[in-house]
Amino acid sequence: MKNKHLLGLVDWNAEDIQTVIDTAFTFREILERPIKKVPTLQGKTVVNLFFEDSTRTRISFELAQKRLSADMINFSAGISSIKKGETFKDTAQNIEAMKIDGIVMRHPTPGAPLHLTKFVDAVVINAGDGTHEHPTQGLLDMTSLQEKFGKIQGLKIGIIGDITHSRVAKSNIIGLTKLGAEVTLCGPPTLMPVNVEKLGVTVNYNVDEVLLWANAVNILRIQRERQGVSYIPSIREYRANWGITRERLDRIGKEITIMHPGPMNRGVEIDSDVADSNNAIILNQVLNGVAVRMAILYLLLGDKPKEED
Numbered sequence: 672m673k674n675k676h677l678l679g680l681v682d683w684n685a686e687d688i689q690t691v692i693d694t695a696f697t698f699r700e701i702l703e704r705p706i707k708k709v710p711t712l713q714g715k716t717v718v719n720l721f722f723e724d725s726t727r728t729r730i731s732f733e734l735a736q737k738r739l740s741a742d743m744i745n746f747s748a749g750i751s752s753i754k755k756g757e758t759f760k761d762t763a764q765n766i767e768a769m770k771i772d773g774i775v776m777r778h779p780t781p782g783a784p785l786h787l788t789k790f791v792d793a794v795v796i797n798a799g800d801g802t803h804e805h806p807t808q809g810l811l812d813m814t815s816l817q818e819k820f821g822k823i824q825g826l827k828i829g830i831i832g833d834i835t836h837s838r839v840a841k842s843n844i845i846g847l848t849k850l851g852a853e854v855t856l857c858g859p860p861t862l863m864p865v866n867v868e869k870l871g872v873t874v875n876y877n878v879d880e881v882l883l884w885a886n887a888v889n890i891l892r893i894q895r896e897r898q899g900v901s902y903i904p905s906i907r908e909y910r911a912n913w914g915i916t917r918e919r920l921d922r923i924g925k926e927i928t929i930m931h932p933g934p935m936n937r938g939v940e941i942d943s944d945v946a947d948s949n950n951a952i953i954l955n956q957v958l959n960g961v962a963v964r965m966a967i968l969y970l971l972l973g974d975k976p977k978e979e980d
């Protein structure tokens with residue numbers, strides 16, 4: 672790997688992104704075994720530093736660490752000495768003083784994982800930083816697409832929803848375009864970043880046209896916790912205009928692969944009978960998340976083979 676840390680896919684080249692995906696497929700095989708554990712990271716210690724809520728990412732990283740036999744510690748900001756006034760820097764340096772090898776961090780502030788690298792020598796893995804990036808989600812989404820279609824090059828991917836506040840959208844856009852997919856963004860104009868086309872994507876505000884064009888769509892929820900004001904008139908209007916409903920898919924009459932990073936708001940951006948349909952690969956994404964996080968931990972923390980003299 673060219674990079675020591677995984678802060679965002681923007682820093683990673685296409686070859687290294689593809690290496691993670693290919694390595695994830697080898698770890699998927701381990702996850703199918705009766706005993707799902709290998710000694711790859713025995714003796715390594717990883718701290719999961721979560722300053723924001725998570726279900727999938729946190730459990731997925733924990734499982735990945737356990738499957739690789741790493742020692743892992745969970746840290747929750749809500750029950751730490753940060754409550755007593757300790758700074759982010761002091762917290763990080765005190766944790767590292769206990770001799771750890773890696774830190775997986777989720778934080779509401781964009782750039783917090785980069786900031787952390789200034790204080791610690793440990794490998795830092797970004798588990799989502801505010802509206803910036805969610806690189807392991809981008810990697811697991813690409814792994815799921817490669818599993819479904821056999822390749823990423825040339826695929827047509829629609830990303831539908833709140834693009835402005837979505838770190839998942841950003842990591843997907845960056846990763847997919849680096850690997851040669853075509854990406855079209857769709858959602859309310861108030862939730863579309865200005866000049867986003869500069870990232871090499873197309874914008875189309877007509878959901879039906881995007882569904883007709885795409886091989887797969889990644890559906891995002893409205894990130895209300897990251898919005899200071901309301902960007903949409905009502906949930907009902909959002910569902911009518913942008914929601915992926917059974918009625919809309921039936922009207923289009925085309926098979927399309929449905930993705931969602933979770934957590935889902937059923938009945939808003941996606942209907943239950945779409946989320947639970949045979950065309951949805953949402954739970955495959957979750958399974959691939961464990962394999963991708965095993966791949967990242969192995970590639971960034973595993974002992975490198977010694978070079979011959």
Ligand code: CP
Nearest residue numbers: 725726727728932933
């Ligand atoms: N996709 C995702 O990041 O989910 P969590 O917030 O539950 O980790």
